[in-house]
Amino acid sequence: MARRIIFALLAAILIAVMLSHARSSVPVTAQTQGVYDAIAALDSGAVVMMSFDHEAATIPEVGPLASAIADHCFRRGIRVIGLALFAEGNAAGHELLARRAAAFHRVYGTDWVYLGYRPQYTAAILGMGESIRDVFPADDDGRSLDSLPLTRRVHNYHDVNLIVSIADGSMPTYWVEYAGARYHTRIVAALSAVMVTSYIPYLGSGQLAGIVNGLRGAAEYEQLLNAPGAGARGMAAQSAAHALIALLVIVGNVEAWRLRRRSPKWNRKPS
């Protein structure tokens, strides 16, 4: 019974906050600022490689942060090469970049290109260090990379100024280990929140220049861009859910303490 009440309460709170279009502002962390600064430091015309290394399940979480980063690049006139090392990230990545490029009137082939998906991420990351054409002879629509103005001059990581791995798993590790360590490429990660703790050591060592941390990171990035969007809206819902969970932890412990006082043996048994 308690479980059903909790489920209903959480659903009601989340729906109410989402329908209210409430937005939440958060202080910007150094992790997010690192990603923002890495892109802000690039000149107009620089090349950023955005790799969509996530599954369909996490699109609602990683979508807002990928949009914010793409917006930052397109706004500054930075050229974007998109690709996916997860099959499910491919469709999501292509759609997202096309949508954001259209919002800034960026031209396909000149301002952005989408390479598509390649299996076996280790070989793909290492292979692109030697020659992007070895791994992606054509873009996602089958056009030769030499026929597109942007990719005509991009041969390997030496021609890429920054790599952004948008991930919900261990993929940024491979970017760090293979592209970063071997080819000295600058890398940042945009991650679903549950994965962030795993990557903080790379931040400390300088192997990642920054991390955008889930919906909160997206909200922070939108604040830096002065363009609140899905991240700020999602953060309001997430804040409400966190508040409810915190309340449930308190209520659960008070209840347990009350029962323990009543029965000394209780603390040895799960409720």
Next chain:
Amino acid sequence: MPALRDRLTVSVAAATGAFMVVQYFVNAAWSDGVYRTLLDWMQIIFAASLVVGVISVLRNHLSRAISKPQERWYSLILIVSALAMSLLGFAFGAGRGSSFLWAFDHLQAPMQSTVFSLLAFYIASAAFRGFRARSGESAILLAAAFIVLVARVPLGESLSGHASSAADWIVNVPALAAKRAMLIGIGLGMVATALKVIAGVERTYMGRR
């Protein structure tokens, strides 16, 4: 024959592994050419393994659909979904504006996101029923988790200006120390396993023993 096959497999793995170590330090055209060929083969073998994986999943669920009536519908839904997506992709393409992409955007992605989001409900339920301070250690864990949970959203900032720095300390000092220890252990384990594969001691990748 099996002994010869094992020896051949171990020799190929040892030679490839040793070459990948050596080529990192060799700056020569021949080494670069072999390295690129090996990377191509890694992708080819992986792509082939995907086909094997799909066939294996379909066979497994087909046999479940036949032999386990209580799980029949789940397996049938999986088989029909997999075949339908494959058919859409092969028959009409998977590019922008295709039926495949429509099915991905409007069916697969929302369903997967829905299942993923159910975690929030289970976490909320578990927070109430299971996350309790039963001992000193669990009280410390509970306090740390509570601070991080509250401080990661604007609620924490509004309750206390120190919430965020307390959460940062928990994540960046004790949690990170444990994480670094694990990463170092994993790194050493990877090196040890790689050396064992090259030396022919580690053979479980062959699927036996």
